[in-house]
Amino acid sequence: MKRLVDLSLWRGGSLRLRFLLAILLWVAIGIAGIWVSASRVFTKHIELQYHDELYGHVRELTGLVQVTPDGHLHLSRRLSDPRYLEPMSGFYWQVSVYHGDRIHSDSMLHGKLDEDIAHTPEVRHVVENGPSGPAIVYGLTGLTPDGRVIHYLIATDKRYLDEAIAGFTKELTLWLLALAAMLVGTGLLAIVLVLRPLDRLGASVAALRTGAREPLEGPFPSEIMPLVSDLNAYAADNQAMIERSRVQAGNLAHSLRTPLAVIIDEAERLSANPATRAPGRTLLSQSEVMIQQIEYHLARARSAATARSSIKASVIPEILGPVLNAMRKLHPGKTFDVDTNGKIVPGVAIDPVDLSELLSILLDNAGKWARSSVTISISPVAGVCTVAILDDGPGMSLKQIEDAYGIGVRHDPSSPGTGLGLAIARDIADAYSIELDLTCSPGNGLKAMVKLPLA
Numbered sequence: 069m070k071r072l073v074d075l076s077l078w079r080g081g082s083l084r085l086r087f088l089l090a091i092l093l094w095v096a097i098g099i100a101g102i103w104v105s106a107s108r109v110f111t112k113h114i115e116l117q118y119h120d121e122l123y124g125h126v127r128e129l130t131g132l133v134q135v136t137p138d139g140h141l142h143l144s145r146r147l148s149d150p151r152y153l154e155p156m157s158g159f160y161w162q163v164s165v166y167h168g169d170r171i172h173s174d175s176m177l178h179g180k181l182d183e184d185i186a187h188t189p190e191v192r193h194v195v196e197n198g199p200s201g202p203a204i205v206y207g208l209t210g211l212t213p214d215g216r217v218i219h220y221l222i223a224t225d226k227r228y229l230d231e232a233i234a235g236f237t238k239e240l241t242l243w244l245l246a247l248a249a250m251l252v253g254t255g256l257l258a259i260v261l262v263l264r265p266l267d268r269l270g271a272s273v274a275a276l277r278t279g280a281r282e283p284l285e286g287p288f289p290s291e292i293m294p295l296v297s298d299l300n301a302y303a304a305d306n307q308a309m310i311e312r313s314r315v316q317a318g319n320l321a322h323s324l325r326t327p328l329a330v331i332i333d334e335a336e337r338l339s340a341n342p343a344t345r346a347p348g349r350t351l352l353s354q355s356e357v358m359i360q361q362i363e364y365h366l367a368r369a370r371s372a373a374t375a376r377s378s379i380k381a382s383v384i385p386e387i388l389g390p391v392l393n394a395m396r397k398l399h400p401g402k403t404f405d406v407d408t409n410g411k412i413v414p415g416v417a418i419d420p421v422d423l424s425e426l427l428s429i430l431l432d433n434a435g436k437w438a439r440s441s442v443t444i445s446i447s448p449v450a451g452v453c454t455v456a457i458l459d460d461g462p463g464m465s466l467k468q469i470e471d472a473y474g475i476g477v478r479h480d481p482s483s484p485g486t487g488l489g490l491a492i493a494r495d496i497a498d499a500y501s502i503e504l505d506l507t508c509s510p511g512n513g514l515k516a517m518v519k520l521p522l523a
């Protein structure tokens with residue numbers, strides 16, 4: 069039912085919308101076809117019935133009319149249908165002799181029928197104005213014993229025929245509308261049932277991407293099963309390939325470290341000698357840049373963010389505990405306080421290794437530059453858990469904050485560091501599309517804020 073009312077699932081281009089339009093089209097064509105043909109068949113049938121009845125009545129009338137010896141018209145008995153007796157009932161008969169007698173049914177209180185309608189010995193019928201509105205008039209002629217033309221006429225108000233057809237059409241329309249509603253309802257249900265496995269597959273693939281589940285599981289229809297197996301195999305291959313690449317990147321970085329250490333050693337020796345100081349310093353500074361790059365790329369290779377095919381969710385308190393223990397040892401004399409605003413902290417959609425790295429970088433910076441205290445505030449609101457790390461250090465200017473994310477950028481060379489922390493933090497945040505903000509208000513130190521999506 070939820071899938072029926074979720075309009076986003078029925079947007080343009082979706083299979084649902086296409087199926088729905090096809091069903092609506094065929095139901096409309098089918099129902100309109102049934103409506104037209106059924107009402108035509110019924111109209112034809114009821115018209116035939118009417119005409120048969122009136123034909124019988126006019127034949128009965130000719131058999132009942134007698135001419136008296138003095139030339140007057142006379143009915144040997146009444147017509148069998150009592151409606152010819154009821155005043156203005158809509159059923160009338162009339163018999164007349166040219167320039168002579170005219171007798172008519174008791175029902176015809178006023179008005180008369182046009183005797184010229186009966187102008188041949190064959191039964192003819194027309195729609196004419198009768199005593200109480202448009203009427204279907206049947207007529208034929210005969211001859212009196214003395215050879216005068218005698219006109220026999222039977223008329224029935226056309227409204228009876230029209231009312232019968234309108235009544236049938238109304239009922240037919242209601243039934244067909246009900247049938248159309250049932251067909252569309254059944255079609256909608258079929259769409260939901262048929263496409264449900266695809267929705268489940270979509271959810272499973274999303275879970276696979278966020279690392280919540282792996283591999284795709286659950287009973288799928290046999291038509292989708294091959295796709296599920298292929299996706300699982302593809303995900304496994306992908307994961308293995310990423311793992312291999314990460315190991316290779318790490319190996320490469322490690323293998324460069326030793327030769328670089330030798331080069332740095334040599335460069336230091338050269339820069340100590342006044343004759344070779346200039347080239348020695350150039351070599352030294354370039355080697356430092358290389359080390360920074362290696363450290364940076366090693367950190368990136370470690371990050372699961374680059375292997376987004378499988379990401380485990382993290383529980384912040386579980387990650388924060390060991391990181392804070394390390395920070396307290398690393399920055400003795402500084403206090404680290406956690407404030408969860410009295411709320412239970414839910415899991416967040418970021419790999420534990422990456423979250424640990426991200427928090428370590430920000431807390432290490434806060435610990436390095438805080439005068440005495442660092443406060444970590446955690447507030448989960450509306451699908452996002454905001455972690456704010458506030459220190460009471462000197463902070464940074466807006467320009468410094470802007471530049472601080474660069475590889476190797478350091479604004480305070482007196483403290484130890486490589487200038488890679490914030491560059492790696494920015495990388496991790498970007499990989500997860502996490503908001504990472506540094507703000508600084510005068511006299512307040514730096515506030516680093518990350519907005520983590522809930523798992």
Ligand SMILES: Nc1ncnc2c1ncn2[C@@H]1O[C@H](COP(=O)(O)OP(=O)(O)OP(=O)(O)O)[C@@H](O)[C@H]1O
Nearest residue numbers: 433434437472478479480485486487488489490514
């Ligand atoms: N909490 C902070 N208070 C004041 N300045 C900061 C703070 N955090 C970062 N900075 C400034 O931004 C610069 C870049 O920070 P980043 O973490 O990238 O490098 P680092 O801490 O110097 O070295 P690393 O983190 O690689 O050991 C720092 O050198 C420092 O000048």
Ligand SMILES: [Mg+2]
Nearest residue numbers: 432433489490
């Ligand atoms: Mg740092």
